[in-house]
Amino acid sequence: MSTESTSTAESASEGETESLTLVQAVRDGLHAEMERDEDVLVMGEDVGKNGGVFRATEGLYDEFGEDRVIDTPLAESGIVGTAIGMAAYGLRPVPEIQFLGFIYPAFDQIVSHAARLRTRSRGRFTCPLVVRAPYGGGIRAPEHHSESTEAMFAHQPGLKVVIPSTPYDTKGLLTSAIRDPDPVIFLEPKLIYRAFRQDVPSESYEIPLGEAAVRREGSDISVFTWGAMTRPTLEAAADLEGEIDVEVVDLRTLSPLDTDAIVESFKKTGRAAVVHEAPKTGGFGSEIISTIQEEALMYQEAPVKRITGFDTPFPLYSLEDYYLPEPARITEGIREAVEF
Numbered sequence: 001m002s003t004e005s006t007s008t009a010e011s012a013s014e015g016e017t018e019s020l021t022l023v024q025a026v027r028d029g030l031h032a033e034m035e036r037d038e039d040v041l042v043m044g045e046d047v048g049k050n051g052g053v054f055r056a057t058e059g060l061y062d063e064f065g066e067d068r069v070i071d072t073p074l075a076e077s078g079i080v081g082t083a084i085g086m087a088a089y090g091l092r093p094v095p096e097i098q099f100l101g102f103i104y105p106a107f108d109q110i111v112s113h114a115a116r117l118r119t120r121s122r123g124r125f126t127c128p129l130v131v132r133a134p135y136g137g138g139i140r141a142p143e144h145h146s147e148s149t150e151a152m153f154a155h156q157p158g159l160k161v162v163i164p165s166t167p168y169d170t171k172g173l174l175t176s177a178i179r180d181p182d183p184v185i186f187l188e189p190k191l192i193y194r195a196f197r198q199d200v201p202s203e204s205y206e207i208p209l210g211e212a213a214v215r216r217e218g219s220d221i222s223v224f225t226w227g228a229m230t231r232p233t234l235e236a237a238a239d240l241e242g243e244i245d246v247e248v249v250d251l252r253t254l255s256p257l258d259t260d261a262i263v264e265s266f267k268k269t270g271r272a273a274v275v276h277e278a279p280k281t282g283g284f285g286s287e288i289i290s291t292i293q294e295e296a297l298m299y300q301e302a303p304v305k306r307i308t309g310f311d312t313p314f315p316l317y318s319l320e321d322y323y324l325p326e327p328a329r330i331t332e333g334i335r336e337a338v339e340f
């Protein structure tokens with residue numbers, strides 16, 4: 001478990017740095033790995049000449065050429081299926097799905113083939129691919145552009161699921177994902193693509209998959225979150241300073257899950273809340289609560305609170321602000337958990 005605060009953990013690297021947004025950190029991580037390993041390639045809709053719908057692959061086509069930055073047809077199943085074949089034969093493809101809500105045509109390829117290839121071949125083949133997808137709401141997008149279905153992929157054995165919340169973590173986690181021998185679903189919270197900047201080392205570095213980060217230490221309650229919800233959770237914790245001492249744990253990786261970090265934090269505080277923007281029912285928060293029940297029940301002093309999206313399709317436009325957990329709703333949920 002990582003027990004370092006954000007400021008400590010993310011300033012530990014020495015050497016040259018650059019102030020990057022999260023989406024720039026994606027591009028920086030891709031560039032570094034493509035430069036280091038000629039087997040790494042990028043593919044997807046508009047990722048080449050156009051540089052991607054969010055410009056996450058901008059400039060890569062000009063530098064690495066059409067053989068390694070491949071514009072594909074609008075066919076998600078074909079994109080991922082082709083990438084699986086490439087991975088099985090030794091390449092390290094990084095296919096992009098333009099929005100997570102468009103991934104469903106490729107779902108069969110991911111869960112029936114990518115996730116099973118190592119087991120199916122008894123270890124003779126691995127599937128080292130990274131499926132990148134912008135995910136989550138908050139940008140006033142049309143239908144199918146704002147889904148948060150991370151729990152669907154975390155439920156599938158054989159897949160790793162990674163969700164960064166800072167530019168520093170984005171580059172380090174993406175590097176680890178690309179170098180991993182097995183398939184990784186790398187979800188990028190587009191709400192914070194350009195929300196803030198952070199100093200990111202220019203050199204390549206890895207953040208191990210499966211290690212959470214304690215973003216804020218506290219003693220009264222543990223709040224577990226990931227992705228774009230990390231920032232409003234930290235805002236809520238700051239608003240409660242002097243009233244409730246909130247520990248904020250950014251999971252960063254849902255599969256493998258850092259259960260040690262969850263249990264260690266909960267044993268310290270005895271109370272917990274989970275914040276995610278996906279719908280409440282069947283959301284990944286339920287897995288966190290089950291982990292607490294199984295591993296630390298005797299430390300529990302109150303029910304665990306879920307502060308989540310609602311059990312409805314993601315709303316359009318003006319209702320987004322009511323759907324997404326924001327600091328005031330998170331603050332209220334934390335108070336309810338502590339005052340029970």
